[in-house]
Amino acid sequence: MRMKPSGLAAGLLAILLSSTSAMSQSALPPPETTDPVTLGTMVGFPPPPDRQVVLGNVLQYPNARWAYHHMREVAPTKQVYRGGDAPADLNERAADLDAVRFSDGNGGEISIADWQRSTYTDALLVLHRGNIVYENYHVGMLPRQQHSLWSLSKSLVGLLTTLLIEEGAIDGDATVSQYVPELAGTAWGDATVQQTLDMTTAVDYKEDFRDPKSGIFQYLFAANLIPPPPDYPGPRRLYDYMGTVRGGSEHGAAFAYKTVDTEALGWVLRRASGQSLATLLEERIWSRIGAEADGYYLVDPIGTEIASIGFNATLRDLARFGEMLRNDGMHDGRAVIPASVVAEIRRGADRGKFKAAGQEARAGYSYHNQWWIPHDEDGSFEAKGLGGQQLHINPAAEMVIVKFSSHPVSETLFTHRVDRAAFAAIAAALGQ
């Protein structure tokens, strides 16, 4: 029998406790104690109660290590079709990366194997010139399983929005509410699409997993990624929640990371294209990159794609997506995306505005059109998601890295320094 929360307070308390334990950077569980295969997570008919992953505890630890590659088993999903063609070959040309060493960020040196272990990696793939030079799966994940991209999903929304701006279907300088009149009284009533893309909107919203009053929880309730307690009085649909979010002081002044900005863009995309986000992504991108599997979106109770954090894809297909971008939008001799769209993303945004967010590990970065731009000499660009989802595209090194993880700290900052050191060391090794 399912635990029945006695009320809203109890429900939020339970979430707060689980989030706090998941977020605490002290006393992190040793990775080897969290492997769902060893733990027997979801093993048995039925699994023992303390090994059951249900919708309400997906974000809790160590359940997350199983849940992030089984999301469709706990929530409704919408297919993003791979298309009818044969998958594009990814030739396997293994490179010997065992000897590669890099800084662990704490004064030590580690190997690629150590890095995967210490950052709770579920799967890792390195493409060099379009060939698979390294591919590895952990914690029982299979190559054909889709992994939750969490906020890495934002970069797909950003790409589609950039594409529709390029085509003239969306005006970046128009307000969001010009496309979505329902948002007229909200934070996005007078915010432009471009400000929303760059997350320089001023929104009365906090994304803090440690604070149960933070907007992210109302968002998760509305997305039904955390089922709200029966007596929860707030919105139970994404669109309903978006209508309640109020503006802050001044749009365009500073970058602040906000999941809800992307949700507004998802709504703009649907209204501007007349298509669901799943159909738009499928027609414009996913069916045109030689994907070997469908992707899928998690959806809210009325089938609205969770634009900001809801896309799931296989390791290889996300690598194919990255490879298409590394090739300035080309796949198999055909332009999936105009080169100008990729160039616009890589251009980045004002680094001064990024500084305001205080992400010291990411000094020199900007956030542009829902992508993380390091402004490094390789011209790399990145997409990132909760728990350690990483897409790193390095044009100079002709390299694409995809890393799926389920680390016990939600922010990707948790592994930022060691990830960057790893990316650089792998690029150097491949360049020799």
Place this chain on the structure above:
Amino acid sequence: MRMKPSGLAAGLLAILLSSTSAMSQSALPPPETTDPVTLGTMVGFPPPPDRQVVLGNVLQYPNARWAYHHMREVAPTKQVYRGGDAPADLNERAADLDAVRFSDGNGGEISIADWQRSTYTDALLVLHRGNIVYENYHVGMLPRQQHSLWSLSKSLVGLLTTLLIEEGAIDGDATVSQYVPELAGTAWGDATVQQTLDMTTAVDYKEDFRDPKSGIFQYLFAANLIPPPPDYPGPRRLYDYMGTVRGGSEHGAAFAYKTVDTEALGWVLRRASGQSLATLLEERIWSRIGAEADGYYLVDPIGTEIASIGFNATLRDLARFGEMLRNDGMHDGRAVIPASVVAEIRRGADRGKFKAAGQEARAGYSYHNQWWIPHDEDGSFEAKGLGGQQLHINPAAEMVIVKFSSHPVSETLFTHRVDRAAFAAIAAALGQ
């Protein structure tokens, strides 16, 4: 905002009302008034409230016409992988069936087009000697979309059980509780696997969609296919519900159609194989028939496949499955299933015991190993599901027909006579 039932009574009342209206054979809605494309079902961002399909109203009409080919968008699902090989070719050799006429069961004659319209057909495919001679989709359904098989799922469980009996992993004469000790105190404590396969168990359970006290509603609540009202005191997991079902008078005496029998078999299969039902179906069948798409199971809140009514597949893949059985278990020169397993199913069961169910339209049938056996001169065998899901395999005519429907009466008896007339007329036309 979601309608919040004020209590259990209100919740059941709402379901009863919707079921009654869906079940009434008088005043059925004209098919053309129920097309989700015309109605704009789930169209818009968001769709208008009266066009929203949510988990709680999937079985209501006309939502069912959209829902049955979009089940993954309202409920969690488990992948049944198609395997990594290229799909098996189904050559298209269109036969001219436009002139075929047959009895409509009411003294008139109709065409194949009329038949599809009047039986609320979503998709229809006819294979002759392994070639597609007819294929048609309606109500917006796409060839790549999986359709809910509802109780047609039972025949896959029956096939797997027959297979494991043939291999010696399950003893048909053993009691169900020998494999599932948790069922010792239930109807299946002293029922044999074979009695459960043939649905001659005596179970204190009623499958009547018109009666809100009928066991089928507790089952649907436990499967979370109808979300139970917040104050519902009954089981909210399939396994928990199965533990509450008590026995009736005498096992083995008479056939009575019971969804719960198949659920017990699903549990037996998992315990006997050590695999989830999805994995078992995938490894033994779905990845070995040249499927072009994954199938999927709907699952309960702890990931248990809804064995009895939860499988979803594309039209062509269910046809490939039927074609493999028509060929005595062979696909592409390889035995997927031993011929003896197919022969055992086709043998049928005691027709005298079937009579007890009073299905006059199916006089002469028996129900064996979860398949419907007409005992006709063509040696045909059939699988059927709620709302008009049909798999008809006719070895003598070298023909397989798959029909997906979403008719407003739950029982497949609704269209039994006209379906049989259509199958026979198509077989005759192909044989000329």
